[in-house]
Every structure is written in C-alpha cells, then in structure tokens.
Amino acid sequence: MRRNLFYAIFALSIMSGTAVATTPVTPLQVVDRQDDVPQYVRDFLKTSVGKNFTQEQVMAAYRNSSPMLKAESSNIVSEVKIDEDFSKMTAGTEDAPDAVDVSNDIDDYTTLSGWGAFLTYQAGGKAYLGFDEVGGDGPGYLMTPALDLRGNDGVFKVTFRVKNINPNAQDQVLQYFIMNDDPDNKSMLSASSLPMTTDWTDLELYVDGGVQYTSVMFLGWQGKVLVDNVKLEKLVYPLAEPANIKFSATGGGEVTVTWDAVEGASEYYVELLDDDFEGGSDTSQGQVVATATVSETSAKLACHINPSHKYIVRVTAMNGTDKSFPGEGYGNLSVPKVDAPVALDATDVTTSGFTANWETSQYAANYTLSFIRTHTATADGEELTYIDDDFSQIPYTMDSPEGTVQTQDFVTPVSLDDLFKVPGWSTHLGIGFTGGFGITNMYEDYGLPGALFGPVADFSIGDGKAKISGTAMATVDDVQVKVGFGTLGADNKITFNEGAQVFEVSTAGSQFDVEVSGGSKDSRLIFQIIDAAEGGDIVVFTGIKATASLKKDDSYTLPYSTVTLPYDATSYKLDVPFTGNDKFDYYLTGSFGDTVSPQSNTITVNSPEATAISHVTTDNGGNVVYFTLDGVRVDKPVKSGIYIVKAGNKTFKVIK
Numbered sequence: 001m002r003r004n005l006f007y008a009i010f011a012l013s014i015m016s017g018t019a020v021a022t023t024p025v026t027p028l029q030v031v032d033r034q035d036d037v038p039q040y041v042r043d044f045l046k047t048s049v050g051k052n053f054t055q056e057q058v059m060a061a062y063r064n065s066s067p068m069l070k071a072e073s074s075n076i077v078s079e080v081k082i083d084e085d086f087s088k089m090t091a092g093t094e095d096a097p098d099a100v101d102v103s104n105d106i107d108d109y110t111t112l113s114g115w116g117a118f119l120t121y122q123a124g125g126k127a128y129l130g131f132d133e134v135g136g137d138g139p140g141y142l143m144t145p146a147l148d149l150r151g152n153d154g155v156f157k158v159t160f161r162v163k164n165i166n167p168n169a170q171d172q173v174l175q176y177f178i179m180n181d182d183p184d185n186k187s188m189l190s191a192s193s194l195p196m197t198t199d200w201t202d203l204e205l206y207v208d209g210g211v212q213y214t215s216v217m218f219l220g221w222q223g224k225v226l227v228d229n230v231k232l233e234k235l236v237y238p239l240a241e242p243a244n245i246k247f248s249a250t251g252g253g254e255v256t257v258t259w260d261a262v263e264g265a266s267e268y269y270v271e272l273l274d275d276d277f278e279g280g281s282d283t284s285q286g287q288v289v290a291t292a293t294v295s296e297t298s299a300k301l302a303c304h305i306n307p308s309h310k311y312i313v314r315v316t317a318m319n320g321t322d323k324s325f326p327g328e329g330y331g332n333l334s335v336p337k338v339d340a341p342v343a344l345d346a347t348d349v350t351t352s353g354f355t356a357n358w359e360t361s362q363y364a365a366n367y368t369l370s371f372i373r374t375h376t377a378t379a380d381g382e383e384l385t386y387i388d389d390d391f392s393q394i395p396y397t398m399d400s401p402e403g404t405v406q407t408q409d410f411v412t413p414v415s416l417d418d419l420f421k422v423p424g425w426s427t428h429l430g431i432g433f434t435g436g437f438g439i440t441n442m443y444e445d446y447g448l449p450g451a452l453f454g455p456v457a458d459f460s461i462g463d464g465k466a467k468i469s470g471t472a473m474a475t476v477d478d479v480q481v482k483v484g485f486g487t488l489g490a491d492n493k494i495t496f497n498e499g500a501q502v503f504e505v506s507t508a509g510s511q512f513d514v515e516v517s518g519g520s521k522d523s524r525l526i527f528q529i530i531d532a533a534e535g536g537d538i539v540v541f542t543g544i545k546a547t548a549s550l551k552k553d554d555s556y557t558l559p560y561s562t563v564t565l566p567y568d569a570t571s572y573k574l575d576v577p578f579t580g581n582d583k584f585d586y587y588l589t590g591s592f593g594d595t596v597s598p599q600s601n602t603i604t605v606n607s608p609e610a611t612a613i614s615h616v617t618t619d620n621g622g623n624v625v626y627f628t629l630d631g632v633r634v635d636k637p638v639k640s641g642i643y644i645v646k647a648g649n650k651t652f653k654v655i656k
Contacts, residue, residue, distance in 0.1 A: 040175045040193070040221030046138030047118055049179070049217060052186050061177065061191040063310070064330070071155075071206050071316075073323035075238040081147050081156070082232035084111055089122035094165070094226060097121045097128035103140075114145030116215070123226055131166070131223025139223030142230075146181040149210025149234055153241040155325045158216055159204040160230040164196045169222030172196065177217040178207055189214075196220065200228075208241060208325055210234070235325070239264055242315040242327035247272075249305055249333040252365040252567030252592060255290070257313050258298045262324060265317035270299040273312040275330070304566050305333055305365045307593030335363040338590045338597035346586075346605045353575040354605050356586045361597055364590025365567050370423065371574060372585040373560035377461075377550040384556065386454060386466065386525060386546040387422045394419050394432040411492060413453055417562040424455030424559035428492070435542060438475075441529040442536030451494060452527040454546075459485050459519030461556050462548035464499070466516050466525065470544040473509040479539055480531035481505055484516040485523040494528055502530065505539050519548075560584065578607035 041058050044050040050058070088109045092098030102109055103117040119130040119140030129140035149156050162174050174196045178189040189211070194203045218227055240262050247257040257270055272290040290301035305311075311333055317324035341364065344357040356369060413426035419437070429450035431438045439450040459466070468483050484500020499518030504510060516525075525546060529539055550556075565572060574584070584605045590597040626634050627644040 038221075040173075040219070043138040043221045044175065044177070044219060047141055047219070049116065049118075049141070049143065049177075050138070053188055057188055058191065061188040064190045071237075071323070071325050073237055073239075074321040077236040078157075079234045079236075080231065081149075081234055082112060082144055082230060084230045085125070086110070086127045086228055086230075087125055089125060089127060091122040091124075092128070093124040094126060094163070097123040097130075101130070112145055116143035116217070117141070119223070126226045126228045129218070129220060129223055129225045129227065139220055140225075141217055141219040142227055143179070143181075143215050143217040144230065144232060146213040146215045147210075147232070147234075148212050149214040150212055152234075152236045153208050153325055154210030154214075155206065155208045155235045155237065155241070156210050156214070157204065157206050157233045157235055158231070159202070160218070161200050161202055161228040162194075162196050162218070163200045163226040164198050164220065164224070165226060166220070166222050166224035169220075169224075170198055172220050172222045172225075174203070174225065175219045175221060176205065177219070178209075179215040179217055180211050181213040181215040182211070183213070196225070200226075206235075206325070237325050238322040239317040239319060239324035241325045242268065242317050245313060245315055245327050245329035247311070247313045247329050247333075249335050249363070249365075249592070250300070251362050252335075252338075252360075252590070253302055253304055255301045255303070255305065255311070255313075255333065256298065257301065257315065257329070259315050259327065261297050262317035264319055264322075265324070266319045267293055267295045268297070268299070269293050269316045269318055270301065271312075271314040271326075272301045272303060273314070274306065275310045275312050276306075304568075305592075307333060307365055307595075335592045335595060338363045338592050338595050340598040341367060341588045341590050341600045343587055343600040343603045346603060347571075348573070349605060349608050351578050351608060353573060353577075354584070355571050355573045356603070356605075357571045358588055358600065360567070360570060361590040363592050363595075364597065365592045366590070367565045367567075367569060368417070368562060368589050368591065369565060369572055370417075370562045370587055370589075371560040372557060373576075374555065374557040374583045374585070375579065376555040376581050377552055378580045380550075380552050382550045382552075382554075384462070384548045384550055385422075386548065386558075387420070387425065388545045388547075389421045389437075390543045391419075391432065391435055391437050391541070393421060394434050394437065396433045400433065413488070418564070422559070423562040426453045427451065428453075436540045438538050438540040439527065439529065440536060440538040441532055442538075444529075444536065449492060449494060449528060451488075451529075452541075453488060454525035455559050456522055456524045457556060457558050458521045459523050459525075459548075460521060461519070461554040462550045464517050464519030466519065466546050466548045467513075468501075468516060468525075468544075468546050469511070469513040470541060471509060471511050472505045472539050472541045474505045474507050474532075475538040475540065476507070476535075477533035477537060478507065479505045479529055479533075479537050481512075481527055481539055482530045483514065483525070483527050485519045486526045487523055488526070494526060496526065497523060509542075580607070582607045 037055060044058060045055060098121050101119060101121060103120045106115045106117040106120060107113040119132060120142060121128040121130055127142055131139045164172055173193040175193050177191045180187040180189055189209060242259040242262055244260045247255055250256040255272055270292045271288055274287045274289050289303040292299040292301055310331065313329040314326040316326045339361045341361040342359040344359065346354040346356055348355045413428055416425045416427055417423045419432045427439060429440050429443060429448060439452055441450045480502050482496060482500055482502050484496045486494060486496040488494055497518030497520060499516055501514040501516050503512040503514055529537060563572060585602050587602045588600045625646045628634060
C-alpha cells in the first residue's frame with residue numbers, strides 16, 4: 001500500500017548535478033499543495049462571485065460534473081429563455097475591444113436584464129472578458145440572469161460562441177459554472193470546462209438539475225476571451241429521467257447498476273464511463289468503457305476496473321425514438337473484501353521456464369504474482385545481483401505527490417515492488433521519481449528514520465560480503481550514509497551488523513563504492529542517513545548496484561520478480577533458464593485498490609533436469625550409484641542425459 005504522507009515534503013531541482021530543497025514542513029503535517037488546485041479555480045476564487053465560495057466547494061462542483069454530452073431525442077419541447085447576441089455592444093472591435101469596462105452597467109448592453117459581469121468590455125457586437133494584469137483580481141466573466149428552470153428534471157441546453165484572443169495563453173479552456181443564485185443561499189451546482197481555440201468555436205452543453213435561481217457563468221482562466229450568441233433553452237423530454245441510480249462493483253471486472261423504472265420506457269441504455277478525475281486533466285471528457293441495453297431496471301457491465309478512478313454511470317430511458325435525458329450516478333467503486341486467490345500447479349515446465357496458474361478471486365481487480373528463486377551456486381565466483389537500478393522506470397515527475405511513499409501507520413516499510421526493477425525492496429519515508437529515489441531523515445527525532453531496505457534472507461553466502469556502488473546527491477548539505485547488513489526491529493530501530501560501511505554524499509553528487517561484510521541469516525541490506533544538516537536532509541540515489549561473489553554450493557532464496565495482472569488473468573508464463581537445482585516458489589495476492597486479499601497458497605516448481613537425480617534416495621539411507629546407458633559407473637551426474645540408477649535393491653532409469 002502506498003499513501004501520501006504529505007503532499008510536499010520537499011521540492012527538488014536537479015540541474016547540472018545539483019539539488020536544492022525547500023524548508024521541511026512541520027512533522028506529520030499534511031500540506032494542501034497550492035499546485036493541486038487548478039489555476040482556473042484559483043482565478044475564479046478571486047472574482048466577486050468566487051469570493052462567496054471556498055476552494056473545497058468549487059472543487060466539489062467540478063467533481064459533480066459529468067463529461068460533456070449531447071442528449072438527443074424525438075419530441076423534445078424547447079422553450080427559449082435567453083437569446084443574447086450582444087448587438088448593443090457596438091463600441092470597439094474583436095481585435096481592439098473598447099477600453100471602458102461596462103460591468104456595472106451591463107443591463108444597458110443586453111436584451112434581458114439581470115446579467116452579471118466583471119471586467120467586461122464591448123468588442124464590436126461581442127462581449128470581451130478582460131484580465132486584471134495589475135491588481136490580481138482574476139479574469140473577467142459573464143453570468144446569465146437567474147432563471148427558474150425547475151420541473152421536468154430541470155434540463156436545459158446552453159449554446160454560445162467563444163474565441164480566445166490571449167496571445168500568452170493559447171492553451172486555455174473556457175470554464176463554465178452552474179450556479180444556484182438564490183439571494184438567500186447561493187451555492188454552486190456543477191462546473192467543468194469546454195475546449196476553446198484562437199478561432200471562433202461553437203459550443204453547447206446539456207445540464208439537468210436546474211433550480212429556481214439557475215445561472216450559468218463563463219470564465220477563461222487567463223482572460224481575454226470573446227463571447228457571442230448565448231442561447232439558453234429549457235428542455236422537456238418525452239420520457240422522465242431515470243432516478244435513484246446506484247452502482248457497485250460486484251467483481252473485479254463487473255459493475256452492477258440499478259435504477260427506478262420510468263413510466264412509458266420499453267428499454268434502457270446504460271453506459272459506464274471512466275472519468276478519472278485523479279488523472280489531473282482539466283478537460284477530461286471521460287471514456288466509455290462498457291455499455292448495455294436492457295429491458296429490466298438493472299444491468300451488469302464488464303470492464304477492467306481501476307479502483308483509483310472515478311466512474312460515471314448514465315442510464316437513458318427509451319421507447320423507440322423517444323428518449324429521456326440521461327440520469328447519472330457518480331463516484332468511486334469499492335468492494336467489501338478480496339478473498340485470497342488459489343494458486344494451482346505450474347504447467348509447461350521446461351528448462352527455459354514454466355507457466356504459473358491460479359483460480360481467480362471474485363473481487364480482485366488486479367493480481368500481484370510473486371516469484372521466489374532458490375539457487376545453489378555451481379562454481380566459485382558466480383555473481384549474485386541484489387540490486388542494479390537507475391530508477392528510470394519510476395513513472396513519477398519530481399513533484400508528483402503519488403511518488404511519496406509511506407504507510408499510514410508509519411511503522412510498516414512500504415513495498416517498492418512497483419517502483420524498483422528488483423522485487424523485495426522497501427522503504428521508510430522515501431520518494432520516487434524518474435531517475436532517482438530519495439530517503440529523508442527529517443523525522444528521525446520522531447522515531448521515523450528514513451531508510452531503504454532490501455529483502456530479508458540468509459546473507460551468510462559469499463562469506464557474508466557484498467560490493468555496493470552507485471551515485472547519490474544530498475539536497476541540503478554533505479551527508480554520511482551507512483550501508484550494510486542488519487535488521488529492523490518492531491520499534492523501527494535499525495541495527496547494523498559488524499562490517500557495515502559509511503560513505504559520503506555531497507550536494508554536487510557523489511559516487512560511492514564500498515564492500516560490506518557481516519551478512520547473516522535473517523538479515524537484509526540497509527541504507528540509512530546517519531549524519532546530516534540540522535533538521536534533516538534528503539539523499540537522492542540516482543543509481544545503486546549491490547552484488548555478491550558466491551562460492552560453489554552457496555545457496556540462497558530471494559525474490560526473483562513480481563508482476564501485476566488484470567482481474568481476468570488466470571496464468572502467467574515465466575521465461576527463465578533453470579540452473580542446477582533451481583526451484584521457484586510462487587504465490588499471489590488479489591487487490592481492489594487499497595483492499596488486499598490474504599496471500600494464496602504457495603506452489604513450488606523444481607527444475608525438470610535436477611529433480612529426477614536429486615530426489616533419488618533409498619528407504620534406509622543406503623548408497624545410490626549411477627551408470628550411463630553403456631554401463632559406465634559415474635559420480636552424481638552433472639550433464640543432461642539418461643542414466644541407470646541403483647538405489648539399494650531398486651534399479652530404474654531417470655532423465656537428468
């Protein structure tokens with residue numbers, strides 16, 4: 001499980017081999033990062049209308065908005081409520097808007113009274129929304145008069161033309177806000193964005209849930225926007241909008257949707273959209289991932305669920321060409337639990353690999369399949385790699401809050417299987433981004449030492465030695481890092497075995513190359529900052545390599561690889577050459593977001609070459625002798641072939 005301990009412990013800038021850190025935040029304080037709030041929301045909050053709302057209310061309005069849709073049907077009754085062409089705004093031109101702000105006298109320039117405006121100017125028959133480049137009061141906006149749009153599901157349609165003429169913000173989009181402009185209780189119903197270019201663009205949006213004082217507000221987050229031909233129509237559909245829509249995950253790849261019956265409907269069209277608000281796209285329109293047409297008031301939709309995403313369900317009542325406005329449900333999907341999957345025997349076992357198999361678990365959206373290798377060195381000098389990583393595969397940018405890794409209990413090390421090339425590594429207070437992985441000791445005084453941990457194993461192999469090398473940099477001042485074999489106690493206390501070494505890390509970046517000793521059973525490799533600037537520091541590793549030189553017959557058991565597979569996977573082929581008496585164990589866990597199943601049973605896969613010879617024994621422990629097919633007696637075979645084996649009074653043929 002990975003969680004954000006804080007949204008920004010630090011901001012790193014690595015340029016030309018240097019790194020800079022901001023001042024650490026108060027320990028364990030969760031910081032609401034300014035950068036997590038879109039610019040257009042910050043600009044809206046500066047406006048006279050926006051000052052009535054909190055940041056949380058505005059963000060909730062965006063989360064309450066569905067992707068833009070066009071809900072068409074026969075026999076729709078339309079009543080035009082607003083039809084404004086701004087023909088009274090005669091001064092100025094599109095290229096040179098008039099310099100006089102008409103916001104306070106906007107009713108003199110519109111057909112219908114009651115418009116709201118801010119930093120609004122005439123532009124030759126168009127409205128021009130300016131931008132305060134001196135006072136910082138945000139961009140200009142237009143807001144329609146408050147209209148009573150209750151009844152018949154409160155559905156209305158808005159069409160308008162818009163053009164971006166800001167040369168310094170050609171990527172801006174137009175924000176729209178659906179407001180409840182009740183003078184006694186103003187609130188925000190929904191908000192979203194529409195595409196806008198430097199050419200005139202015709203836009204339309206369909207909205208339901210209109211109230212007694214419904215207003216639509218238009219705003220470009222960097223201003224300098226032309227608006228024209230605003231038309232608002234109240235719509236009455238021939239069928240009522242489906243209500244009481246509910247949806248839930250009934251499997252890792254199945255969503256069940258229910259709703260109330262609609263009078264006159266013969267069938268229903270159901271859509272499931274992945275809206276992915278957490279993806280960070282300001283203009284996300286969602287992606288349809290499953291559909292169904294049913295005659296009942298429930299439907300099952302199959303797709304690969306991403307538990308971290310938000311989903312929208314739309315249900316449209318239909319009767320021939322008559323349709324309703326789509327009813328919607330919105331939110332995350334969750335499950336009560338995930339049962340442990342059942343691992344099955346491997347198949348297709350050859351000298352070059354095997355296929356792992358399992359039975360699925362009902363609620364698993366993904367499976368994590370872990371392989372553990374047991375290997376015995378066949379010659380002196382065989383090299384074992386504990387880690388060799390440049391962190392180029394880590395998917396986060398330097399300021400991505402998702403890269404900060406720390407468990408909620410601040411005790412359990414966080415698995416790095418989804419960030420590191422080699423499985424089995426974990427961390428306390430680490431952060432990953434492309435090209436580097438950092439640890440911090442900022443909170444060591446609070447019993448939270450930042451550190452990097454390898455897997456627990458018997459490291460007495462290779463005389464308990466390992467060669468450690470790589471590159472790293474410090475972010476505040478020069479740092480000392482201790483590396484070696486050791487243990488992590490239940491109280492987060494790190495204990496190094498004798499033979500650990502210390503190396504220096506500079507702010508300009510340093511290479512390190514040391515040999516540690518003291519490897520023992522049930523120990524692990526550990527990296528920890530032991531001397532740093534007052535208040536703590538951050539060490540960013542840009543490369544780590546750790547190897548051991550084994551002796552013949554040294555044996556080890558270590559994680560080999562970990563893969564993540566979708567909900568419908570039931571097998572996985574591992575391509576790996578068996579060497580000597582290699583064996584592999586594999587097991588699985590199923591997960592649905594943060595809900596993780598217990599571990600499955602473990603399956604062992606033995607080398608197809610080694611098992612026939614290595615498992616030959618006598619009932620009473622007597623001698624076992626081997627002969628080639630031509631009758632020559634040999635020591636225990638090391639080459640592949642067919643042998644005659646005599647074990648006690650039994651003689652049989654085996655394949656090596």
